[in-house]
Amino acid sequence: MNKFNKKIPYGVIERLPAYLNCLMQLKKESVTTVSSKRLGRLTGINAAQIRRDLIYFGKFGIRGVGYEVHTLIKKIQDILGADKFHNIVVIGAGNLGAAISNHDGLKNHGFIVKAIFDNNKEKVGREINDIEISDLSDLKKVINEEKIKIGILATPSEAARKSAKALIDEGVRVILNYTSIIIEAPKDVIVYNSDPVSDLLYTLYYFTSKKSM
């Protein structure tokens, strides 16, 4: 719900991170102002749609000028909740877990990796990106002490279901699932699945038979 008390379409929320990402790159290039037209060209999204999306939340632009990059970043961060810090945990200290833990963007958007868990005793105690790898058996303790609500699942598939259950049982409410296991969760838990194979298969459809996108 927004200030007009209207339900926001999913598509709108899905596009906001894309706008934000684009705006942050523009900011890095010292661009101060951007029109919906330009933002549209950069993100591949229709300019009218960008304006439509934004006015769900307020009038952030200046007619005849465009949007101030800095202001729009603040507004979108505020809408998404990315203006606050969020403690997260990563399950799995393999390549994937390490890649995610090292991701610059997390820090830039206020996500703080509080712990990385693994059940491999050899890895426990080592560090990834200055974060110590903890034993999976300490999951419960850490989640409760740090009041963690967001978890990233980056284990091998075999371990995924058990870890997901542990996260949910301890009160985690958002799970980013990077395994190909299907996670069954109660309605108040948000599970977001991300799988390179699904992404590839999706694009493959449009590729293999030269269907237009």
Next chain:
Amino acid sequence: MNKFNKKIPYGVIERLPAYLNCLMQLKKESVTTVSSKRLGRLTGINAAQIRRDLIYFGKFGIRGVGYEVHTLIKKIQDILGADKFHNIVVIGAGNLGAAISNHDGLKNHGFIVKAIFDNNKEKVGREINDIEISDLSDLKKVINEEKIKIGILATPSEAARKSAKALIDEGVRVILNYTSIIIEAPKDVIVYNSDPVSDLLYTLYYFTSKKSM
């Protein structure tokens, strides 16, 4: 376009990999038949929608019985083009590149990683998952020799734009972009962006203010 010569909604194609993934898990559990109702419960997708999605491509079910798992897998693989082998390359031999190259699902769906590229001379010559790491300067040669049309971009952000350009210039037509860099590509190149931060930000919206999904 399908056999009825009607345009297939994007949403349908997006859901097919989810069905496929679910079906393959069912097959592993030796389930032979599944109803749209059960598939719906497992994937979180409305049963009517599953049936609707599938008949865009043909009548794959048996009234009163459901869908034969094995048959439906074949059909969906055929639709997506996942019944053939596809050579791919991965750019970036860091944690992310390694994680993707090691991903079981790739092999299961016919994707063969032909080469992993990196510009770090120390990594070149080593192996990940039995695939030798090649020097980025050999990209052109490999892509042309192996007629690679699919590339996965898993480099640090700084290197992404240059690598993307190289891929496109040499004829790659599908790019899975795992960096947060925006890639500008001609219309006949399909770029699919996947970024853990965008995924987190999206879920964050529904989480932070207890908005219903």
Next chain:
DNA sequence: TAGATTGTTAATCGATTAACAATC
């Protein structure tokens, strides 16, 4: 003022879902 671009409407387009006849 002239040019540019937002905010906003309204028309179009596309997606979802309930319902049920067909049929296994």
Next chain:
DNA sequence: TAGATTGTTAATCGATTAACAATC
């Protein structure tokens, strides 16, 4: 046959986009 579930329709719901007045 009775029960189950698909295939299919049609109504509803939601998303996209062109167009343009408002206004910087």
